[in-house]
Amino acid sequence: MKLRYFAWVRERIGRAEEDIALPADIVTVADLVAWLKTRGEEYEAAFQHEKIVRAAIDRAHVKPEANIAGASEIAFFPPMTGG
Amino acid sequence: MAVRIQAEPFDTGVEIARLTAGSGAGAVVTFTGLCRADGETGTITAMTLEHFPGMAEEELSRLEAEARKRWPLLDCLVIHRHGRLVPGDTIVLVITLSAHRDAAFGAANFLMDYLKTSAPFWKKEESAGGEQWVAAKDSDNAARGRWTQK
Numbered sequence: 001m002k003l004r005y006f007a008w009v010r011e012r013i014g015r016a017e018e019d020i021a022l023p024a025d026i027v028t029v030a031d032l033v034a035w036l037k038t039r040g041e042e043y044e045a046a047f048q049h050e051k052i053v054r055a056a057i058d059r060a061h062v063k064p065e066a067n068i069a070g071a072s073e074i075a076f077f078p079p080m081t082g083g
Numbered sequence: 084m085a086v087r088i089q090a091e092p093f094d095t096g097v098e099i100a101r102l103t104a105g106s107g108a109g110a111v112v113t114f115t116g117l118c119r120a121d122g123e124t125g126t127i128t129a130m131t132l133e134h135f136p137g138m139a140e141e142e143l144s145r146l147e148a149e150a151r152k153r154w155p156l157l158d159c160l161v162i163h164r165h166g167r168l169v170p171g172d173t174i175v176l177v178i179t180l181s182a183h184r185d186a187a188f189g190a191a192n193f194l195m196d197y198l199k200t201s202a203p204f205w206k207k208e209e210s211a212g213g214e215q216w217v218a219a220k221d222s223d224n225a226a227r228g229r230w231t232q233k
Contacts, residue, residue, distance in 0.1 A: 007133055007205035008216045059138035061201065075135060079219030082132065082163060082204025083116055083175050083195060 001068075005046070006077035009053060012046035022068075029055045030064035032074065046076070054079060085159075086143040088134060090166040093176055098160060108157045108180035112187040114195055120170035122208040124215040127170065134165045135203035146197045150179070153193065154186040161194060163204060196226045 004017040026032050033050050036043045047053055055062050056075040068074060087093075095115055103111055118130055143161050150159060162176040177194050181187040206217040 004135075006135055006203065007207070056135070056138060056203070059135070059141050061142075075138070077135065077203060078205060078216065080200060080203055081206045081217045081219055082134070082202050083199035083223075 001071065002073045004073060004075040006075065008078055009046045009076050013042045027067060027069075028064065029057070029062055029066050029068060029074065032068060033064070033076075052079065053077070085161070086140055086147060087160075087162045088136070088139050088143075089162065089164060092164070092173055093162050095173075095176060098162070098176060099178060102158050102160055102178055102180060106157050106180050107182075108187075109182045110180070110184040110187040112177075112179045112184070112191040114175075114177040114191050115173055116175035116195075118168045118170050118172045118174055122210070123206075123217045123220075124208045125210045125212065127208040127210045129167055129169045129209045130217075131167045131207045131209070132165045132174065133205045133207065134163075138203050139163065139165075142202050143198065146194055146201070149197070150190040150194050154179075154181065154190040156181050156186060156190055159190065159194075161198070163198070163202065165204065193230055196223070196230060199223045200227045 001022050002017060002019050005013050010016050026035055033047050037047050053076050057066060057068065057071045058073055095113060099111060099113060120126060147159055147161060156179055158180040160178045164174055168174060177191050179187040179190040200223050208215055208217055
């Protein structure tokens with residue numbers, strides 16, 4: 001699975017993207033976040049306030065309960081501040 | 084119908100002229116957002132706008148399609164810049180064209196409210212104290228919410 005990170009999520013994790021083989025029992029975006037947080041301090045820091053961090057599957061906004069089956073790319077980022 | 088994401092500045096006058104030529108519009112509403120010196124994190128010297136290439140274009144296109152469903156627009160343009168900007172620089176441009184002003188005003192307002200909360204852009208401000216990411220504002224979420232209330 002290709003994971004992409006933006007803004008302070010990217011800075012805290014220390015990379016813009018990575019390809020990771022995910023365990024089969026990860027069903028939702030929330031499952032993925034919980035699993036990522038076990039991977040090290042940088043992920044814990046990025047998802048410290050995990051309700052704040054937003055997600056997109058294949059470039060469309062999704063909620064934490066969204067199913068990741070069939071996704072080719074999942075992105076995590078802070079609330080948007082454009083405009 | 085168009086959405087553009089670019090690092091380069093835009094010329095508002097040129098964009099209005101291009102869009103209105105032959106459009107038959109009776110109303111043109113233009114919103115231009117500028118980089119302010121009194122930023123969210125204090126007095127700033129510059130800001131960098133990070134974006135999610137691909138998703139930014141797609142999300143703005145989705146918003147534009149929604150605006151066209153809600154209002155009878157003759158045409159519409161959204162330009163959003165990315166990269167490093169200094170106070171006074173343009174950030175965003177929304178132009179809406181319609182036969183009468185209500186639709187053009189309504190659609191421009193709607194596009195800006197949704198753009199601020201759902202288009203994947205993030206501002207990082209530079210000041211004497213260093214660099215800091217801008218936090219999302221509750222007032223922007225409230226502004227977006229008014230379009231879904233009865």
